[in-house]
Amino acid sequence: LMEWALITVVFGLIYGSFLNVLILRFDDLASLITKPSHCPTCQARLKWYELVPIFSFLLLRARCRSCLKPISWQYPVVELFSAVLVTLGYQHFILLADQPIWREVAALVAFLLIIACLMVIFFHDLYEMAIPDLAVNWLIALAAIFFLLRGGSPTDLTFGAIVGFLPIALIVYPSRGRWMGEGDVKLSAALGLMLGWPLAAVGLVAAFMIGGLFGLIAITAQLVKPRSAVPFGPFLIVGGLIALFFGSQLLDWYLLSIGYY
Numbered sequence: 001l002m003e004w005a006l007i008t009v010v011f012g013l014i015y016g017s018f019l020n021v022l023i024l025r026f027d028d029l030a031s032l033i034t035k036p037s038h039c040p041t042c043q044a045r046l047k048w049y050e051l052v053p054i055f056s057f058l059l060l061r062a063r064c065r066s067c068l069k070p071i072s073w074q075y076p077v078v079e080l081f082s083a084v085l086v087t088l089g090y091q092h093f094i095l096l097a098d099q100p101i102w103r104e105v106a107a108l109v110a111f112l113l114i115i116a117c118l119m120v121i122f123f124h125d126l127y128e129m130a131i132p133d134l135a136v137n138w139l140i141a142l143a144a145i146f147f148l149l150r151g152g153s154p155t156d157l158t159f160g161a162i163v164g165f166l167p168i169a170l171i172v173y174p175s176r177g178r179w180m181g182e183g184d185v186k187l188s189a190a191l192g193l194m195l196g197w198p199l200a201a202v203g204l205v206a207a208f209m210i211g212g213l214f215g216l217i218a219i220t221a222q223l224v225k226p227r228s229a230v231p232f233g234p235f236l237i238v239g240g241l242i243a244l245f246f247g248s249q250l251l252d253w254y255l256l257s258i259g260y261y
Contacts, residue, residue: 004090005087008083008086008087008090009083009086009087010083011086012079012082012083012084012085012086012087013053013054013079013080013082013083014053015082015086015112015115016053016078016079016080016081016082016083017051017053017075017079019078019082019115019116019119019120020074020075020078020079021037022116022119022120023074023078023119023120023123023124024040026120026124026132026134026135037050037051039064039066039067039069041064041067041069042064042066042067042069044064044065044066044067047065050065053076053079054076054079054080057071057075057076074123078119078123082115082119085115085241086112086115088245089108089111089112089115090108092245093107093108093111093150094108097150099149099150099151103149103150103151106149107146107149107150110142110145110146110149111146113138113142114139114142114143114146114194117135117136117138117139117142118139118237118240118241120132120135121135121136121139121187121233121237122233122234122237125183125231125232125233125234126231126233126234129181129229129231130181130183131181131183131184131186131187131233133183133186136183136186136187136190137186139187139190139194140186140189140190140193143190143191143193143194144157144193146194147160147193147194147195147196152196153196155197156196156197157193157196159196159197159200160192160193160194160195160196160197160199160200161189161192161193161200162192163192163197163198163200163201163204164188164189164190164191164192164193164195164200164203164204165185165188165189165192167188167204168180168184168185168188168189168204169185172184172185180232183233184232184233184236187233187236187237188204188236191203191236191237191239191240192204194240194244195240195243195244195247198251199243199244199247199248199251200243202242202243202247202250202251203236203239203240203242203243203244203247204236204239205239206238206239206240206242206243206250207232207235207236207238207239207240208235208239209239210235210238210239211230211232211235214230214235215230218230
């Protein structure tokens with residue numbers, strides 16, 4: 001078990017390193033094949049020892065070897081979170097799953113592709129306040145496949161999509177996109193497909209709670225102004241992932257706390 005845990009962590013770090021490149025080159029996907037890894041500032045080609053996840057960042061002291069410009073903290077953050085998500089995915093969809101092995105493996109592969117879509121959406125929305133259509137369209141298809149592979153019913157899939165879509169749509173369309181964008185509607189629907197009913201509701205509540213807490217802290221610390229635009233996609237993604245891995249426990253805790261059980 002420990003050997004597999006180590007393998008999933010190492011694989012997750014390597015996968016995260018690839019996702020960093022995907023995030024930066026998503027608008028020019030052909031360059032993933034045609035252009036070698038390089039410094040985005042000075043364009044210097046990177047040596048092999050500059051491409052080792054986490055360790056290269058620490059070894060270089062967060063600066064490019066050639067131009068000495070700072071290396072973004074995005075790189076180790078994506079690598080670490082990818083390792084965590086891959087490890088959690090392996091634990092939930094292989095070790096704890098009660099499905100035929102082909103479905104477990106297929107669900108894990110679908111989840112790996114979902115991670116790629118979520119990472120691209122997270123950072124594009126964070127940097128540009130825009131959710132790429134290509135990434136969210138792929139996410140919608142992968143999320144539905146993923147949910148069904150895990151043994152979810154078409155009914156729960158449908159209700160999950162509705163719960164993900166409707167509340168955000170009721171915010172976006174009456175306000176004509178002043179509060180949130182149409183990309184948030186598609187993203188929330190995709191996450192609803194990934195989670196199904198009732199976890200889609202848990203993910204949405206978690207997203208609003210985390211977003212509200214962040215907004216309160218940011219305004220109190222004067223990091224943003226009260227009317228400043230803040231991308232909501234990252235909060236939807238964090239809420240969705242929390243619901244995916246811990247939603248059942250959170251739902252049971254809530255229902256127990258209100259005396260439903």
